[in-house]
Amino acid sequence: EVQLLESGGGLVQPGGSLRLSCAASGFTFSNYAMTWVRQAPGKGLEWVSTISGLGSSTYYEDSVKGRFTISRDNSKNTLYLQMNTLRVDDTAVYYCAKDYSSGPDDYMDVWGKGTTVTVSS
Amino acid sequence: DIVMTQSPDSLAVSLGERATINCKSSQSVLYSSSNKNYLAWYQQKPGQPPKLLIYWASTRESGVPDRFSGSGSGTDFTLTISSLQAEDVAVYYCQQYYSTPCSFGQGTKLGIK
Numbered sequence: 001e002v003q004l005l006e007s008g009g010g011l012v013q014p015g016g017s018l019r020l021s022c023a024a025s026g027f028t029f030s031n032y033a034m035t036w037v038r039q040a041p042g043k044g045l046e047w048v049s050t051i052s053g054l055g056s057s058t059y060y061e062d063s064v065k066g067r068f069t070i071s072r073d074n075s076k077n078t079l080y081l082q083m084n085t086l087r088v089d090d091t092a093v094y095y096c097a098k099d100y101s102s103g104p105d106d107y108m109d110v111w112g113k114g115t116t117v118t119v120s121s
Numbered sequence: 122d123i124v125m126t127q128s129p130d131s132l133a134v135s136l137g138e139r140a141t142i143n144c145k146s147s148q149s150v151l152y153s154s155s156n157k158n159y160l161a162w163y164q165q166k167p168g169q170p171p172k173l174l175i176y177w178a179s180t181r182e183s184g185v186p187d188r189f190s191g192s193g194s195g196t197d198f199t200l201t202i203s204s205l206q207a208e209d210v211a212v213y214y215c216q217q218y219y220s221t222p223c224s225f226g227q228g229t230k231l232g233i234k
Contacts, residue, residue, distance in 0.1 A: 037171075045163075045171060045214055045225040059221050095170055105218045107161035109182070111170040 002026035009115030022096030033103025038092035127226035144215035159219035
């Protein structure tokens, strides 16, 4: 069974940092692009970042460029999102999602349950 | 960037009746070389992550009941639930994956009348 399990969320002050992880199982991790999507409280879905299967290509939403870094360790079947200089408007549930192919222009066919990031003083 | 606009924002339908949700993209998401529309639909129930329902505008994901169907091409798309069941109460999102950044519609909240 394909599974994605996020971790690393929590409460952080504005300007702080957090690293999210997503442990994948049940598929050949390196064959697929992976994506982070976030959802602010009571709001819709917002694409954040995508990384290609081998990690050679990365893509970011404009508001997180220069602050967030997506990466992956294919030997550990794990996806990461390093979030620096966090702002109050980064508060959201962050979902890890598997792309249907090697990316970047993909739909997401498997989603994790999400991890909550709260940025507040 | 492509902007996705759904209508209506919310909808209430009687059990067993048809529900229709519309999605419009600010530019075509049809790739002429493949004749495929890069459009997906997701269902999100309260407290749960999104679930893929439809991709390529009209292909149902494995395990999705056949009362769910997608149609449309170019810039105008529709998700139809032919006979609403209680478990279909959710927010539905369309997504274009024609170009990066991919983008979602604002969501349509579907309830029971």
